[in-house]
Amino acid sequence: MSSKSDYKVYVQTGDKKFAGTDANIAVVFHCNDGNSTDEMWLDNIFIDDFERGRRDEFPVSGRQLESVDIIELWRDEKGILDDWFLDVIEVKCESSQSTFVFPFFRWIKPHYRYRIRHLDTSLPHEDDFKDQRTMELEDKCSVYQLRVKIPGMPIQVKQIPDDEQFSFDYKWNIATRKIKMIAQSKIINLVSGTWESLSHLKNVYTSEILKEPASTTRWSNDIFFGLQRTANMNHSVINLCTKIPENLAVTEDTLRPFLEGWTLQQVFDSNRLFIVDYKILEGLPCKNDNYMVCAPLALFFLNGEQHLVPIAIQLKQKPAEDNPVFLPTDPLWTWMMAKMWFNNADASYHQSLTHLGFTHLLMEGVVVVTHRNISQSHPLFKLLAPHYLYLIAINTRGLELLVSEGGWVDKTMNIGIKGMFELIRRGINVWRMDQHGTLPEDLKARGMLNSKVLPCYHFRSDALPLYWAINTYVKKYVNLYYDTPDKITGDWEIQNWASELVKPREEGGCGILGVPGNGKIENQDQLIIILTSIIYTCSVAHAATNFPQYDEYAFPPNYPASLGGKPPTDKTPLEEKDILKALPDKPTTLDVMVVTKILSDKGTKSLGDFEVQYIFDPPARKIVQEFREELKEISKQVKEKNKTRNPPYEWLDPEVVPNSISI
Incomplete structure (x- = not known):
């Protein structure tokens, strides 16, 4: 036997509930040349090692190895709390000063x-420990089960796994934060x-906590109403208008x-006319018979000052005597009321589809399918994992508190959960990954890809560079591990993943439409589009639709999720009192203010600055660093x-965009 040599072993215990352990931990180091150490126990006398979130250092002695290529590790069941979540082990060879990361x-x-293995990054056919990999995926399949919880809705996790729970309440305890915020804001005159x-x-x-939203001074302005289509939360419903729809009762x-x-x-000819058409809302049920939602159409004109302004609003799809086209020349408060009913429809679409349906819920199914099919040793798991942080947890908590019977949506929105769920059902049967989930294709389909069309389209201006930065990052990463198409077609984990993404929901899959390859990925390009x-x-699209919420919703006339009464059916001059009568009462307004304030607060790190660094392979880390540099420039x-x-x-400054759907 060769002489013994010292090693330093650094152990990072995870920051999850019950992650720390009182068990005894043993390791063996292996070298690719066949040599190994004897078993070594990691223990610092009189110190409580392996506590949650802590990094411990252990000096150990063992056979001198040329390199530590594999670590073998196990634990016993000693102690009161023996469960253990291990993040990373680093082994430093004192003789060579080389460090190996596991x-x-x-x-x-x-x-x-x-x-x-050192760096633990391998495609399935390259893994030396296939039995372990298979066992772990089987365990994941038993924990991450898919279920359609509400008929016709996107598929979700059957029961939230312990690993997906928040490890601390922080800002995600919405109910507690709501009570605290109301108390701190000292807004006591909104009781009834x-x-x-x-x-x-x-x-x-008047409170520092619930500040005056930006919309209070500009809500009645037509220019600002136009900006709500291009530079705010519901950014992807506007289309270039190339002809007047037959059901819009306007003439030249x-x-x-x-x-x-x-x-x-x-x-x-000059691409100056645009349309928003909410046909998808037609016949949508509301929370009860006292409320309704319109299915409007509206035309917007790009004027000589390069401002987008509304020029016609029809609140229902079918022309009729009691469904006039409202115009900017109509009586002041009548025109305002028409805009408010349009925005009530816009808000219904925003919360149901742009926000909840097309980010939170669709991506929950993707997260679950990833865990079920892709090993955490797989390079693509390491690429995706930072963008899944807290998504299942926030969905679980949000649906329980906000989107449940008698919850926030029922209290503050005309459509309630009945209408919201029906709208999501309609939307997910239209949404396609290769169009709506692929920004350039979505812009192209709406006639909006050319930057000369609607220059004030701030969402497009800021989202496209981020899309292409992510695409470049993904392309470099994919090409690092898949230099030939056969590596993709032969990767059974990725193929199983793709198959479950497109498998119909009623058969237990995600049922996502338009996934390139339709369940069988054949080349790098298809994989790059999916990952991008x-x-x-999970990052850009959610940030754009989530973080402006307080500024938009907190002043009800600006963007009313709830309106009482009926929309105007003629052009009779209205008064301020008519607007006030339609607005939600004080308690409902306070509910909207507080919850949208909580939802608008960023809680996790910025895009590219990952909470957990899964990628350790040096060439891949270089790609991550290049991504970060590009984000700094953007x-x-x-x-x-x-x-x-x-x-x-401000919503798509990379410093503002989080990695994941974490709020």
Whole structure:
């Protein structure tokens, strides 16, 4: 036997509930040349090792190895709390000063001898420990089970796994934060009653906690109403209009006063007319018979000052005597009321689809399918995992508190959960990954890809560079591990994953439409589109639709999720009192203010700055660093653009965009 040599072993215990252990831990080091150490026990006398979230150092002696290529590790069941979640072990050879890293990121079963390679990054056919890999995936399948909880809705996890629970309450305890925020804000005059005047409503925002939202001073402005289509939460429903729909009761004579001397054909030819059509809302049920939601159409014109302004709003799909087209020349409060009912429909679509359906719920199924099919030793698991942080946990908590019978949605939205769930059912049967989940294709389908079309489209301006940065990052990463298509077609984990992504929901799959390859990935390009779509949706798409919520919703006339009464059926002049009568009462307004404030607060790290670093392979880490550098440059560009934007569009500065759907 060769002489013994000292090693230093650094052990990082995970930061999860009950992650620390009192068990005894043993290791054996193996070298690729066949040599190994004897078993070595990791223990510092009189110190409580392996506590949650702590990094411990253990000096050990063992046979001198040329390199530590594999670590073998196991534990017993000693102690009161023997469960253990291990993040990472680093082994430093004192003789050579070389360090070897072993990412675990798993719960360590008692008496099972785990064998992990240095850097732990391998495609399934390359893994030396296939039995261990298979066992762990089988365990994941038993824990991450799929279930359609509400008929017709996206598939979700059957029961939240312990690993997906929040390890601490922090800001995600929405109920507790809500009570605390109301108390701290000292807003005690919102206990009951309705609003006396709009100025009375504006006077509510006196707290540092519930500040005056930006919309209070500009809500009635047509320019700001146009910006709500291009630079706010519901950013992807506007389309280039190339002809007037047959069911929109306008003529060229109707529109002429608003076209600044242009003929309608000239407006079409110069790409200056745009449309938002909410046909998908037609016939949507509401929470009860006292409420309704419109299914409006609206035309927007890009004027000579490069502002997008509304020029026609029809609140229902079918032209009729009691369904007039409202125009900017109509009586002031009547025009405002038409815009409010349009925004009520817009808010219904925003919360149901743009926000909950197309980010939170669709991606929950993707997260579950990833855990079920892709080993955590797989390089693509390591790529995706940072973008899944807390998603299942926030969905579980949010659905229990906000989107449940009698919850926040039922209290604050006309449609309630009945209408919301029906709208999600309609939407997920239309949403396609290769269009709606692939930003350039979505923009192209809506006639909005060309930057010369609607220059004030801030969402497009800021989202596209981020999409392409993510795409470049993914492309480099995929090409690092898949240099030939046969490596993809032969990767059974990725193929099983793709199959379950497209498998119909009624058969236990995600049922996502438009997944490139339709369940069988044949080349790098298809895989790159899928991975880019997932990372983009979990980060950029969610940030754009989530974080502006307080500024939009907290002043009800600006973006009313709830409106009482009926929409106007003629152009009779209305008054301020009619607006006030339609607005939600004081308690409902407070509920909207508080919850949208909580939802608008960022809680996790910025895109590229991962809470957990899963990637240790040096070439892959270089790719991550290049991604971070590109994000820094994009951040500078966004800040520069915002110097001349009024108001600035801050939501897609990479410093503001989190890695995951964590709130």
